[in-house]
Every structure is written in structure tokens, then in C-alpha cells.
Amino acid sequence: MQFQVENSHGLRAKWFARGATLAELHVPDRHGQRADVVLGFDDEAGYRSGENQHFGCTTGRYANRICKGRFTLDGVEYQLDVNNGPNHLHGGPQRALDKVDWHGEVAAATGPGVRFTYTSPDGEESFPGTLQLAVTYTLTDDYGLRIEYEATTNRPTVVNLTNHTYFNLVGHGAGTILDHELWLDADRYTPVDETLIPTGKLADVTGTPLDFRTPSKIGRRIADLVETPAGGYDHNFVLNGTAGTLRRIAEVREPRSGRVLIVETDQPGVQLYTGNGLHGQLGKQGQRYPRHSAFCLETQHFPDSPNQPNFPSTVLRPGETYCQVCVYRFAVE
Secondary structure: OEEEEEOOOOOEEEEEOEOOEEEEEEEEOOOOOEEEOEOOOOOHHHHOOOOOOOOOOEEOOEOOEEHHHEEEEOOEEEEOOOOEOOEEEOOOOOOOHHHOEOEEEEEOOOOOEEEEEEEEOOOHHHOOOOEEEEEEEEEOOOOEEEEEEEEEEOOOEEOEOEEOOOEOOOOOOOOOOOOOEEEEOEEEEOOEOOOOOEOOOOEEOOOOOOOOOOOEEOOOOOHHHHOOOOOOOEEEEEEOOOOOOOEEEEEEEOOOOOEEEEEEEOOOEEEEEOOOOOOOEEOHHHOEEOOOOOEEEEEEOOOOHHHOOOOOOOEEOOOOOEEEEEEEEEEEO
16 A cells, blocks of 8 residues: 655655555755655555665664664563574564554545554564554655654563655666765764674764764765775764754755755764665666665664663553654755
């Protein structure tokens, strides 16, 4: 099932129920010409295929990695499937949130949008607790796409949700994003081992290719990372500001189109990913998606938080509500 909405300011979006997935997002450039700036497929079958690399989906129950797929909660050890080398990634290989069909309905409480709901049963992908989930996408009057997440549980569990949209501000299939200019409000990042699991330290970005506190082209220093296990940028940044407070944390500028993407979140971290695993697969309208032809800014908690006591907690208990807000807002210059 698919849903499509448009607002009066020239934003148009399309979603599929599979994975509560953002499939299209049409945004004006400096001349008022719209382009679809997200990678994806023409139909739902593409999102069920092996060529799908989490394009545009709602990711979880636990986005990002959990070391060896194991964590202990209230004295009970849980073993998840490992689907990323020795580790668990993005909720699992079979019934993660991007691999199930959500219930969707057009919603217009605060603007045109879509609300998706899904009940993840106790034990799905070996996570404890029945999780009641809702994700609401809204096109806003300030050229934004607002994403609101809610979740409740009947047993203690861990939750970390994000959206995994791949952006190219020229348009999907329009070449690499290495000339896109990024500003990121983060003084620190979480260093990782050779399997991309955090060591537990919070390191200073100063003097590293991860320092985007002064705007810099994404491709300027990516060569320093291509031969690492990440294959480019695939790093969690420790965001400045107060977690739980919606704040501007990133801006991406594309000089040819004049499009600017502004990212706001209330989360403690963001994962910058530069499409290192893209390999020329066929996407929408017959476009090819080569390596580094998109970037993701995935607002979330830190990777492997259930095993890192010094990281912000991702535990959700009965009677609590997991809430998160992310805004992808556009401008031109």
C-alpha cells in the first residue's frame, strides 16, 4: 500500500506501508524546480528485494549495531540474530521494522502527512516485550518533513528508532554527494573497533576527518576513511546541546541546486553514513545508485548502548512512552 501527500509550499512525499518507508520527497531548488531528493524504488517489490539497503525505512527495534547480538536486561541475557559480521544490525534479518507491513492512514492534524502503526509481538527478532509503535510523518509549512515516533511496551525492553533515508540534494541518481557541504554540531564521536562496535570512549573530533564544526565538503577527507572497515563515513556523533530538546544539529548545502537540508533532533546522537555499500543497484526511474551517491543523517541513540553503561540508556519499561522527534527541513540559497 502506498500514500502520497503534498502541501501548499511545494513539498510532495510518497510512502510505502512496507517498513513505514519514505519513498519519494520532491523539493524545490533555487529556481523553483522540484526534484526527488531521496533514493528508493518505484514499487514495493523493490523494498522486498536484496537490492534494498534500508532505503527510507523506519529502522529498529534497535537501529544501528549491538555487539555480538547480545545484551543483558534486569539480569536476563538476550541473544539476537547476528546479521552484520559478528553483530546485530538494524533490528535483525527477518522481522525488523523495515521488513514488516505497517498500517497507514493519511493524517492531517498539523499538516498533510501519514501515520503508521505496528504491533511488534513479544519475542519478535528475539526482543522482549510487545511493542506498540507509531510513526507520524508531516509536511510542514516551513518546508519541513517532521517525523514523530512513539512506542510503549508491556515488558522491559530496549528501543532505538531512526529513519534511514538516503539523500542526494541534486536528486536521486545524480552522481556522488562528495561536493555536498556539511556542518555538524558535534565536538565528539564514538570510536569503534574493527567490527564498528563502539569502544565506550567519547573522542574529540579535533584533527580528524570527523570534524564538521566548520562546514566542509563531505568528500574533502573521505579518502582517509575509505580503507577503514567503515569504507567512508559510517560514524556516530555525540551531539552538542541537551538530549530531549529539539535543536538544529546539521546543515547540508548543495551548490548547484542551492538546496539546503537542515536537520533537527531531540536525540543524543546522529549516524553519518555516506552510502559506502551502494554498488550501482537500479533504483527509481531506472537510475543507478553508485557508491557515495547519497548520505544519511540518522538521528538516534548511540550504537551498542545496551552494553555500554556510560551511554544514554535505551531501556523502555511498562508505563513509559518512548518519544522522538526528527525534522528534515529544506531551504534554498
